[in-house]
Amino acid sequence: MKSASQSLTGESAVLTEVQLSHPSLRWVDRYSRLLDTRFRIPGTKVRFGLDFLLGLVPGAGDAISMGLSGILIATMAKNGASPRLVLRMLTNVGLDALVGTIPILGNLFDLFYKANHRNLLLLREYYVEDKHRRSIWPILMAIVITLIILLGLMVMIFVWCINAIMSLFQASGQE
Numbered sequence: 001m002k003s004a005s006q007s008l009t010g011e012s013a014v015l016t017e018v019q020l021s022h023p024s025l026r027w028v029d030r031y032s033r034l035l036d037t038r039f040r041i042p043g044t045k046v047r048f049g050l051d052f053l054l055g056l057v058p059g060a061g062d063a064i065s066m067g068l069s070g071i072l073i074a075t076m077a078k079n080g081a082s083p084r085l086v087l088r089m090l091t092n093v094g095l096d097a098l099v100g101t102i103p104i105l106g107n108l109f110d111l112f113y114k115a116n117h118r119n120l121l122l123l124r125e126y127y128v129e130d131k132h133r134r135s136i137w138p139i140l141m142a143i144v145i146t147l148i149i150l151l152g153l154m155v156m157i158f159v160w161c162i163n164a165i166m167s168l169f170q171a172s173g174q175e
């Protein structure tokens with residue numbers, strides 16, 4: 001089994017061969033790597049994906065990225081992830097989404113945190129431990145509620161940042 005640092009390189013599948021034999025888990029593996037580790041900055045070992053690129057679009061990019069992460073978590077929950085595992089995954093995505101709303105710092109955080117890939121590693125470890133069988137309905141409701149709350153928080157932070165920037169421009173224009 002790969003170490004967490006080796007797995008964050010995104011160069012190969014993260015899930016085990018048995019897990020990859022299930023079509024929706026194979027899709028989750030590929031999609032997670034596309035979002036977080038598909039591309040490499042030339043001359044470095046730093047990898048990034050569509051999540052980082054979407055984060056460059058103020059406000060809307062982070063919301064879209066959070067929605068895509070939610071789809072991944074819902075798919076993992078549908079395939080047996082336990083409520084505790086889903087909560088850990090939601091925490092990763094929530095942290096990524098909240099920090100991602102902060103201009104520049106959020107983009108740098110996205111470049112290195114890779115919430116979707118971390119969630120994929122959690123899923124692999126959980127399947128290996130065989131503690132993944134639970135009902136999905138409470139999890140799906142928790143995902144929807146959490147995503148709505150996070151989206152609201154992201155909008156509030158984005159509006160606050162825009163107001164702060166506008167205040168700076170107004171203050172500099174009065175001088």
